Amino acid sequence: MSAHLSLGELHGSLSDPLLDAMTFLNEVTERYPDALSFAPGRPHEGFFETDRVSEYLDAYLDHLRGRGLTEQQVRTALFQYGPTKGIIADLIARTLANDEGLTVDPASVVVTVGAQEGMLLVLRALCAGPEDVLLVSSPCYVGVTGAARLLDIATVPVPEGDLAALTAAAQRLRGEGRRPRALYVVPDFANPSGTSMSVEDRARLLDTAAEEGLLVIEDNPYGFFAREPGERPTLKALDRHRQVVYLGSFAKTCFPGARLGYVVADQEVRAPDGRTSLLADQLAKLKSMTTVNTPALSQAVIGGMLLGNDCRLRDANVPARAHYAANLTVLLRELERHFPAAERARLGLSWNEPEGGFFAVLDVPFTADEAAMERCARDHGVLWTPMAPFYPAGGGERRLRLSISALSERQIEAGVARLADFVRANAG
Missing domain, CATH: 3.40.640.10 (Type I PLP-dependent aspartate aminotransferase-like (Major domain))
Structure with a gap:
């Protein structure tokens, strides 16, 4: 007879939704491989050269x-x-x-x-x-x-x-x-x-x-x-x-x-x-x-x-820094283009403008949870990361994270256009 383990008898962290959040994101990415993904915070692979190892x-x-x-x-x-x-x-x-x-x-x-x-x-x-x-x-x-x-x-x-x-x-x-x-x-x-x-x-x-x-x-x-x-x-x-x-x-x-x-x-x-x-x-x-x-x-x-x-x-990463800086500039430019000030005010939409790095955050007029992320991937071909798991005491339900690190400038342009369609379709 096979042994059966009760999840309730294993460490409590294994039942914590926190540990499921990233697993779900990976599964969604695999289910929608053609979706443009603003989700991963991984570096751009164009800087990797296998022959140099x-x-x-x-x-x-x-x-x-x-x-x-x-x-x-x-x-x-x-x-x-x-x-x-x-x-x-x-x-x-x-x-x-x-x-x-x-x-x-x-x-x-x-x-x-x-x-x-x-x-x-x-x-x-x-x-x-x-x-x-x-x-x-x-x-x-x-x-x-x-x-x-x-x-x-x-x-x-x-x-x-x-x-x-x-x-x-x-x-x-x-x-x-x-x-x-x-x-x-x-x-x-x-x-x-x-x-x-x-x-x-x-x-x-x-x-x-x-x-x-x-x-x-x-x-x-x-x-x-x-x-x-x-x-x-x-x-x-x-x-x-x-x-x-x-x-x-x-x-x-x-x-x-x-x-x-x-x-x-x-x-x-x-x-x-x-x-x-x-x-x-x-x-x-x-x-x-x-x-x-x-x-x-x-x-x-x-x-x-x-x-x-x-x-x-620092010197070795000058090309990478230029790549990420250009990508972030494109992201912020495209958000501004697709959501001019009057429409942002009408929708209740906003975003921050980081000085660098990989990430920006959007405040959106709908619940940005895992179900919404999956709908966005299925119906609009773009992925992002819900912010709620990053708030230990709750919060962030109407916020999403966009990562620019793994994409090209053209992919960011196309991705923001798809995201804009999704935001408008889900605004209250």
Whole structure:
């Protein structure tokens, strides 16, 4: 007789609609393969060159030989289990210094299987008991709220950019006998909203976090992709008191198939006997019991890309930045063309105008849920992402996200025209 498992007896996260949202989106995409899709936040594939993978790998192996490693040592580094914290932390540190003006001790870097693993490790380390709470900007990337759900960590949303609400939430939680542990934030071109924080607000955020005893978990996958590059430092670059745990990723700046990210965790951890270590060392302990180590082949390929670009990813991503900037300009232009001001007012339609990144958000005159998205794909041949799953405490029911990263300019023009037809057909 076959064993039957009851979903009610499995972990509660498996019944959470949050974990179904992205699965549904993937299924809809497969059912309507000819639909133009504004849904995925993946990078443009035109920048991927398969014939260069071996070049990057060879560059990293030559780098190891240049450091004096024997052929046996090179073979071991590439094919065997490696150090839990990774083998390219030194190159990551050099890249952060060049691109972000950020001085990082390689010992404070943990190379992870994508930024998602970094989120899981950081949340598991920081949140010790049921009284610990993660504050998140709302709307919020579902990857971090999903990770918190898997770990049974409570999350409390704070309206994006509202520092007064952040202070109020932290104080309310402490008054309830709970511990607001950290704030998760994406300061540059956030997923899903596309918004960015000003330099002044970044400094104010760090001050507020210090006053409330909060760590800040900064996630920075989109920081290189401004339409007009300016001097807007990361929170970590502004961090003077080791308040910020920094999550980095090579998914958008190199390629996502490598599944490579990293955490900069330079906070000092003091043991009961007085000995100290870095938070990065504690994250490595957790990693040793999950993924053990990050694949050396992925690290070697990304390491070779870094070496080939003199550890300067900003310069290497100039063509990609131009592509995404042009696409965002086309999206905003086409929305304006299809919905002039008078019609926007009549329909109750609006959108934001991000300064860069992959995403923009539309406020629409209908419920933008999964059923509406499927109707749009079936009847009008265009896909988008509902915003409601990005609001942990509810909201966003009449908002949708558009991603411009994976499309061409002509596809965006055609997609907006189809979307405009759908919006008019569904306006109340």
